[in-house]
Amino acid sequence: MRLAELSEHSGVPTATIKYYLRERLLPPGRRISATQAEYGEEHLRRLRLVRALIQVGRMPVTTAREVLAAVEDESLDQHMRLGAATWSLPQGPEPDEDDPAAETARATVAELLRQLGWTFEEGGEPSPARQTLVASVAALERLGYRCDTAHLEPYARAAAEIAAHDLDLVEEYAQPAEQVEAAVALTVLYEPVLLSLRRMAHAEESARRFAR
Amino acid sequence: MRLAELSEHSGVPTATIKYYLRERLLPPGRRISATQAEYGEEHLRRLRLVRALIQVGRMPVTTAREVLAAVEDESLDQHMRLGAATWSLPQGPEPDEDDPAAETARATVAELLRQLGWTFEEGGEPSPARQTLVASVAALERLGYRCDTAHLEPYARAAAEIAAHDLDLVEEYAQPAEQVEAAVALTVLYEPVLLSLRRMAHAEESARRFAR
Numbered sequence: 001m002r003l004a005e006l007s008e009h010s011g012v013p014t015a016t017i018k019y020y021l022r023e024r025l026l027p028p029g030r031r032i033s034a035t036q037a038e039y040g041e042e043h044l045r046r047l048r049l050v051r052a053l054i055q056v057g058r059m060p061v062t063t064a065r066e067v068l069a070a071v072e073d074e075s076l077d078q079h080m081r082l083g084a085a086t087w088s089l090p091q092g093p094e095p096d097e098d099d100p101a102a103e104t105a106r107a108t109v110a111e112l113l114r115q116l117g118w119t120f121e122e123g124g125e126p127s128p129a130r131q132t133l134v135a136s137v138a139a140l141e142r143l144g145y146r147c148d149t150a151h152l153e154p155y156a157r158a159a160a161e162i163a164a165h166d167l168d169l170v171e172e173y174a175q176p177a178e179q180v181e182a183a184v185a186l187t188v189l190y191e192p193v194l195l196s197l198r199r200m201a202h203a204e205e206s207a208r209r210f211a212r
Numbered sequence: 213m214r215l216a217e218l219s220e221h222s223g224v225p226t227a228t229i230k231y232y233l234r235e236r237l238l239p240p241g242r243r244i245s246a247t248q249a250e251y252g253e254e255h256l257r258r259l260r261l262v263r264a265l266i267q268v269g270r271m272p273v274t275t276a277r278e279v280l281a282a283v284e285d286e287s288l289d290q291h292m293r294l295g296a297a298t299w300s301l302p303q304g305p306e307p308d309e310d311d312p313a314a315e316t317a318r319a320t321v322a323e324l325l326r327q328l329g330w331t332f333e334e335g336g337e338p339s340p341a342r343q344t345l346v347a348s349v350a351a352l353e354r355l356g357y358r359c360d361t362a363h364l365e366p367y368a369r370a371a372a373e374i375a376a377h378d379l380d381l382v383e384e385y386a387q388p389a390e391q392v393e394a395a396v397a398l399t400v401l402y403e404p405v406l407l408s409l410r411r412m413a414h415a416e417e418s419a420r421r422f423a424r
Contacts, residue, residue: 011354048355056351079422083415091411092404120415129411136404139268142223143260145394145401154377155402156409158370163413165366167421182357187414189357190367191407192304192348197368198406199303199341200330201375202399203295207332209379210291 003029006039010047017047023061025050025068042177049181057188063090071180078176085184092132105137105147112149116156166190215241218251222259229259235273237262237280254389261393269400275302283392290388297396304344317349317359324361328368378402 007014020026026046029037049071053064070084095102109130113121121127140147166186173179219226232238238258241249261283265276282296307314321342325333333339352359378398385391 048357051355052351056348077422079418082418082422086411086414089411092408118412118416120412120419127412127415129408129415132404133408133412136268136401136408139264140401140405143264143397143401145260145397147405151381152405152409155374155406156413158374159406159409159413160417162367162370162410163417166410166414167417169363171421183414183418185355185357187411189348189352189355191410192344193352193359193364194367194371194406194410195403196304196341196344196348197364197371198374198378198403199298199301199399200332200339200345201368201371202298202378202395203332203339203341204330205372205375205379206291206294206395209383210289210294 001039002036003039006043006047010044010051012047012051020047020050023065025054025061025064045178045181049185052185052188056192057089059090067184071177071184074177078179081176081180082170082183085180086187087128089184089187091128093135094131095135095138099138099142101138101142102134104141105134108137108148108152109134112152112156115149115153116160162194213251214248215251218255218259222256222263224259224263232259232262235277237266237273237276257390257393261397264397264400268404269302271302279396283389283396286389290391293388293392294382294395297392298399299340301396301399303340305347306343307347307350311350311354313350313354314346316353317346320349320360320364321346324364324368327361327365328372374406 001009003014003017006012007017010017017026021028026043029039029043032038046068049068050064053059053067054061057064059067067085067088070081070088073081073084076084095105113119121130137147137152166183169186170179170183173182213221215226215229218224219229222229229238233240238255241251241255244250258280261280262276265271265279266273269276271279279297279300282293282300285293285296288296307317325331333342349359349364378395381398382391382395385394
């Protein structure tokens with residue numbers, strides 16, 4: 001399809017598509033004349049992902065470009081590729097090395113992973129998500145809210161159920177490349193879904209417990 | 213206790229405490245001389261909450277002040293007070309009125325609430341969290357990722373389990389005022405915990421399904 005059709009099918013204005021092409025967020029189309037190029041299904045899919053990262057995930061263009069580089073890395077096996085792509089997504093704050101609460105939090109998180117039997121990091125670097133978790137637990141502790149493995153476990157169990165569901169959605173896509181794109185897009189797009197549902201569930205639970 | 217002790221007990225520098233006092237994020241202490249004031253346990257607790265909102269929740273001071281106004285509103289019953297305080301927290305994007313995907317998303321969310329039997333909004337305004345959910349579902353649909361009630365239900369069930377756990381933590385506090393403060397702080401502080409655990413659970417689940 002031509003640029004105008006790509007715009008029509010995706011709902012993304014042509015000027016925005018041209019910007020994404022210039023910023024190398026979208027691979028170039030196949031040249032068919034000096035002024036025209038032909039785009040395919042893979043451009044439509046990539047455009048969805050770019051919109052997810054930039055519009056919903058509010059990522060800067062440089063960050064989105066790094067995520068896409070990980071998505072495109074075909075030298076890795078499927079697990080590593082999924083991992084590389086989602087590890088490259090922006091994360092929360094890192095723990096402060098000088099903070100004694102971070103030391104305690106690091107031990108709490110290590111114990112939690114042992115209890116859950118999560119071994120995905122074994123023999124490798126701690127994941128960016130784990131660093132964010134350590135920083136978040138340290139913040140809770142520093143503010144005087146106890147946060148030990150007993151507090152974290154229900155969240156981890158809920159997260160595991162959600163992750164199984166997320167990967168079921170990812171596996172509905174046939175091709176490995178599509179699966180990686182979907183994994184990244186759904187990771188980003190379902191974060192506000194999950195947080196807003198939690199707040200609604202708070203309101204519902206609070207009504208049941210406290211409403212006159 | 214004096215300002216210096218408040219700083220020592222909270223770990224917050226005195227200059228920062230003075231800034232919070234000036235910005236009315238912290239109520240003034242009880243004057244005991246022209247230059248000194250006495251602070252109590254309620255100042256220590258409030259300081260924790262302010263730190264949670266500003267440092268972890270990254271809220272602007274004006275937003276934090278609105279949240280605290282809701283926390284302090286003793287004219288409401290406990291359910292309404294919890295609701296007012298957490299509804300005042302910053303939310304994600306609102307749905308775009310002109311977007312046909314928002315129309316579909318609004319119907320999907322209404323159907324989801326009916327299926328779940330969540331009635332907390334009945335006879336009132338749609339909550340800000342519901343607006344964020346509608347906007348997020350609309351974004352998914354617009355980007356070509358189907359998101360119907362069957363997709364949302366597992367997230368909602370997980371959110372309900374988490375919310376029950378959150379309110380158990382809140383109910384560990386004896387006083388209604390403490391409960392409202394804890395509800396707000398824990399809502400904000402556990403958001404990065406939940407998102408980082410979800411990403412870790414993805415990595416674990418992906419290793420189990422795809423690793424060679």
